[in-house]
Amino acid sequence: MVVTKKFILEKSFNGAPRDDNFKLIEEQLDELKNGEILVEAIWLSVDPYIRPYSNHVSPGTTVMGTQIAKIIKSNNKDYKEGQKVFCSTGWRTHSIINPSTLGKDKMPSFYVLPDFGNLSCSLGLGVLGMPGNTALFGFLNICNPKPGETVVISAAAGAVGSHVGQIAKSLGCYVIGFAGSDHKVEWLKEVLKFDAAFNYKTKDVTAALLEAAPHGVDCYFDNVGGEFSSSVIYRMKNFGRVSVCGSISSYNANPKDLPKVPMLQPAIVFKQLKIEGFIVSRWSDVWQNGIERNLNLIKEGKLIYPEHITQGFENLPQAFMGMLNGENIGKVLVKV
Ligand SMILES: NC(=O)C1=CN([C@@H]2O[C@H](COP(=O)(O)OP(=O)(O)OC[C@H]3O[C@@H](n4cnc5c(N)ncnc54)[C@H](OP(=O)(O)O)[C@@H]3O)[C@@H](O)[C@H]2O)C=CC1
Numbered sequence: 001m002v003v004t005k006k007f008i009l010e011k012s013f014n015g016a017p018r019d020d021n022f023k024l025i026e027e028q029l030d031e032l033k034n035g036e037i038l039v040e041a042i043w044l045s046v047d048p049y050i051r052p053y054s055n056h057v058s059p060g061t062t063v064m065g066t067q068i069a070k071i072i073k074s075n076n077k078d079y080k081e082g083q084k085v086f087c088s089t090g091w092r093t094h095s096i097i098n099p100s101t102l103g104k105d106k107m108p109s110f111y112v113l114p115d116f117g118n119l120s121c122s123l124g125l126g127v128l129g130m131p132g133n134t135a136l137f138g139f140l141n142i143c144n145p146k147p148g149e150t151v152v153i154s155a156a157a158g159a160v161g162s163h164v165g166q167i168a169k170s171l172g173c174y175v176i177g178f179a180g181s182d183h184k185v186e187w188l189k190e191v192l193k194f195d196a197a198f199n200y201k202t203k204d205v206t207a208a209l210l211e212a213a214p215h216g217v218d219c220y221f222d223n224v225g226g227e228f229s230s231s232v233i234y235r236m237k238n239f240g241r242v243s244v245c246g247s248i249s250s251y252n253a254n255p256k257d258l259p260k261v262p263m264l265q266p267a268i269v270f271k272q273l274k275i276e277g278f279i280v281s282r283w284s285d286v287w288q289n290g291i292e293r294n295l296n297l298i299k300e301g302k303l304i305y306p307e308h309i310t311q312g313f314e315n316l317p318q319a320f321m322g323m324l325n326g327e328n329i330g331k332v333l334v335k336v
């Protein structure tokens, strides 16, 4: 009989997540039925969406999330023990899955990991997974960047932002990043070779953009929202494009009482801006192609993909709270 550890949402979030929102429990799993597989988590992904999406789940539910797991028992002829899979089974160490009953229309929730060669399978949660596809498709398809254009990225030292910045650099764009510490700013400039980077906690955003992009911004990849983004949008050039990927500055706010920011319509109208939000699942039909394209960028030496790793399943809540507080450079992961 297999026992899984899992985290449940003990209490709904109210503001920033705290220890007492989470409870670690054990659960005995049933015997495998025909068509089912048993998987054991190796890596768990720690993602910002867990915070806003959890507003819609009831206390007692397993905390949502994705993982890379190993098949340790199979009652399904199409899946073999030892294969590594990506699955969306939440914060748990062991899960029973029936691959044939999973929905296929929205976000990919289960697949056997493609061959990454010598690279770590953990990349399937980051640069070769959902955040990687978010960066690739969300930037290229919505911002439509051209060589020589000026690109601004918020949360630029994180998993998605750092990836977008490197794609923009490889296209010959002038890249400006904003992040929340001097250490991150140095990393963006020295390691990723951004043309300019600023600490948004200590530097006024409008002043920074007047300095680094006096003629304005062509493309803005927005991970943050709020007042920060209003400031960037008022520095866009005519016909600028904004890809609204995330709004992390509001994720801890009560959805019924969101912060007020300067209205955007004057900038949108008079600069004729195109502003488009997206959820990466819109590219689920080309998901594996996105992974291949990012794998090729890695093989060509065009992508650096740091991982911010916390050891131990029990430390998932700390890793999650740390990510929301900006402790990471690159992708946040927990190694079981
Ligand atoms: N639309 C989609 O389909 C998807 C959207 N996303 C979004 O992309 C964004 C980045 O995700 P991901 O790369 O996984 O996470 P990151 O690796 O970027 O980690 C989150 C970062 O957000 C920054 N942050 C936290 N609070 C604030 C704040 N109040 N203001 C500004 N920055 C803040 C912190 O960096 P710092 O030190 O710089 O503050 C932190 O490191 C998120 O908004 C996420 O929701 C991600 C995947 C898919």
Ligand SMILES: CCCCCCC/C=C/C=O
Pocket: 048, 049, 064, 065, 066, 088, 107, 245, 246, 279, 280, 281
């Ligand atoms: C169960 C996987 C859900 C992934 C959602 C990804 C979209 C993220 C949006 C904002 O962060």
